[in-house]
Amino acid sequence: MSSEVKTLIQSTTLAENKSLFEKAKPHAELIAALLSGVLIAAGWILDKNELAAASITTYIIAFIIGGFAKAKEGIEETIANKELNVEMLMIFAAIGSCIIGYWTEGAILIFIFAVSGAMETYTMNKSHKEISALMELQPEQALRINDGFEEKIHVSELEIGDFILVKPGERIPSDGKIAKGHTTIDEAAITGESIPVSKEKEDAVFAGTVNLNGSITIEITKPNSETLFQKIILLVQSAQSEKSPSQLFIEKFEGTYVKVILTIVVLMMFLPHYLLGWSWMETFYRAMILLVVASPCALVASIMPATLSAISNGARHGILFKGGVHLENLSHLKAIAFDKTGTLTKGKPEVTDIIAADGVSGEEVLLVAASIESHSTHPLANAIVHYAKKTIDKAFITPERMEDVPGWGVKATIVEDEWKIGKASFVGLDAAENFSNGALEKMANQGKTVVFVQKNDEIAALIALQDVVREETKKAIDQLKNQGIYTIMLTGDSQKTGKAIANEAHLDDFIAECLPENKVEHLKKLKETHSNVAMVGDGINDAPALATANVGIAMGEGSDVALETADVVLMKNDLPRISDAIELSRRMNRIIKQNVVFSITVIMFLIASNFLQFVDLPFGVIAHEGSTILVILNSLRLLKS
Known part of the structure; x- marks a missing residue:
């Protein structure tokens, strides 16, 4: 075999191995957890066959493989924040179990903790998948027309004023306007709307959307880095990294809670022996169980997965949230004020x-x-x-x-x-x-x-x-009223026009002859009477009012200006989606409450059972870590439509 052939085979093998590694990388935590489980089973079999040394060695390997990711995360966060966390509690509990000879229980603790960690990572990856899918939609190349000649170039080379040819079935590589031709565009990637839109000369088109029929020549109006498509991706990524008030509270609570639990565990290592007459082994054993069952793993996992899932769900349907705080606030709305022109009409x-x-x-x-x-x-x-x-x-x-x-x-x-x-x-x-x-x-x-x-x-x-x-306005207002929300229109029109529009749209009230600068004052008064108020506008001339409201909602219709002025953006001018966004927020808050109540109940039950000596370490491990997995699975329901 020639050296060239050997080199080719080696390079092909390396490429295949690299490809397999890349595919397996997102599932590394789950693979490690499952491998840890296999080793635990092997260790248990060795122990039953009285091969103690081999059994302990197998358990130690299971500890290292299964617990590495969470231990690394816990130690790094402890060093960075200078505060103990849930991961450190689990490490202490596993080490403590080994010290008193409960190798199997300690290994099972690490295994289930690793599985719950893999589940949480899966949730994060699932929520980011919407953004990854979006990013993959934008073409990397464009067919530029220059002096009658066509040349393929990378989209990053496109400049404002360039003309590109987009054929039927191709995705549009950058924002622009149609210079020649007419077609139908699938804008689902931008607006979440599945019905294609007809486009003619001078109509705006957006990167990532699909040209369904008819070749069109597009004049580029924005550099690739500033397209609406890119702004949407950055907005949702930012929203997923911004934490809601509930999440921030839980994280602050976690640090204090961990210190309190560690203090109680230390006391429990000694006091029951002297006060209740427990043996030293029983005292230490119960302290280790307390360390496991009192850890707030499920409580910590109650909020973030639910918030990320809800933000991803909204993005898939053309509802963009600028952060978890705005998503959470939507469920508390008591009143919504609407601009008239371009919003209700x-x-x-x-x-x-x-x-x-x-x-x-x-x-x-x-x-x-x-x-x-x-x-x-x-x-x-x-x-x-x-x-x-x-x-x-x-x-x-x-x-x-x-x-x-x-x-x-x-x-x-x-x-x-x-x-x-x-x-x-x-x-x-x-x-x-x-x-x-x-x-x-x-x-x-x-x-x-x-x-x-x-x-x-x-x-x-x-x-x-x-x-x-708008045809959908009445339906949208009726939905909001059914949700118990007071609706009012702010318009610069005369009393007669305002009254006619308000009646036709089924609004509760209206304020006519309202100048843009007056809208802020009216919103402040609404906040005094209804506490939580949203403002819905077109995102261009309603910026002060959108900023004054508790939640500013912009009607996007492909407007990147809307992305910069509001807390929530409806990428299509579809008013009923406001009701959908509120319902999504309420669903999220319900699931978070379910998670919090469930996790606290499980912790309290297990702590009480431990003090009464009813619960053993294996059951405590399974019940506690199992509750974390259930909480994450409950949060994943928000990814469904």
Whole structure:
């Protein structure tokens, strides 16, 4: 065999071994725990065959393999924090068991402690899996178009202004806007929404999303390091590292508790012998059992796995939490204040009514109005044009003459007819108020904006427009009210418009004519009456109000600005997800309470049983460490939808 072939075989073998090692690495703790269990079984068999020396040697190896990870963690944390922890209690208990000759019990303690540690690591890995999966979604290469030529480059080389080609089925490598083509995009990685979204020229697209059909050319608008995709990953990673108030309390409690338990254990090594007449062996034995059963392993594991699981669950469904504290606070909300525009409503006016004068065709008036307004950039004009395109299958007419009258409307001439489109005063206030039996007042009471169309000094029609309430708004508000939460809208609109929107959206109350700077004052008053208040806005102009509320919730819709201003971000403008987020928070807090109550109950029962000499070391080990495993498994339920 040639040296080249040998080298190739050796390199292939090394690569395969490295691959196996990488795959096994996340499961190292579990593998060590299981190997420890096998060695314990071997040690027990050797002991039964009266091979004491071999049995003890096997147990010692089991101790080292099974306990290394947790012992290393405990010693490092003790040195870093200068405070004893649960891991150190377990080490002391295992050593103490060996000192009094209970090698099997000490080894079982290490084994179950190692299994519970592996379970906790599994929970952490599972919660981080959502982020790992996200990170793997972003392509590493892009097809850049340069002077008509295509070249494959790494995404880190992309610059603002570059043009890239994305073919059907490919993931978009960086944020940008469509310069050419139209397609359907699967944005589930960003918004959590499974329904694809249609995209046309000038529409924004995001890294990590999938181009389903149609080749598109994208102009890069952000460097790869600043994409919305990267910001989401950093946000969730930050949230998972930020501890909730409950977790911080437990960690502070743990240090004090460990010192108290060690003090009691030391006293128990001597006092029962003199006060209760126990033998020295029994006294030391009971002290070791106390060291095991009084350790707050399950209590310490009650919160963090549950919090991480809930944050991961939310991220998978397009609900991003900036930390455990905000997730925990959501369950305590008593009231939610909503911005109107872009939150409860679609954020842009739509035509709701067209009332034509007697003998006048509404379709013809709409066609003329849209033909004239197509030359304007005003939001109301755009709404009329958009509505006409949807409802009339006719080409627009080109006006012969046009004149814009700022603040009032527009004049135009079409086939010798003089047309005016604008507010009531522009076409004559008296005539406008009397048109169609006072339709103007009726529409105003419904919170609608009215545009009049006049032909040769006669009002031909009125067109009513309104910023329409989102279809899902009513459902979302009803869900929140069913959860016992008071709902209120803060809007800069008039009283009439505010009342109409509030009634349509099923809100409890509204505050109209509310300027952005006034929202903060109203939120402070709400906090005085309801203690815990959330603010829901678009994350752009509501930053002061979002910061003032106990929990700021931003409607994301792909906005990286929302990621920077709120505590909770809904990556799709889907209001019912607020209710889902609150329910997730309540589920998490329920599970945490279950864990805490269960773990404390088990500890108290085992301590009492030990003092009454009812519990032996093997049962104490199994009951105590088993409770830790059950607590972690209970927390894992939050990963489910």
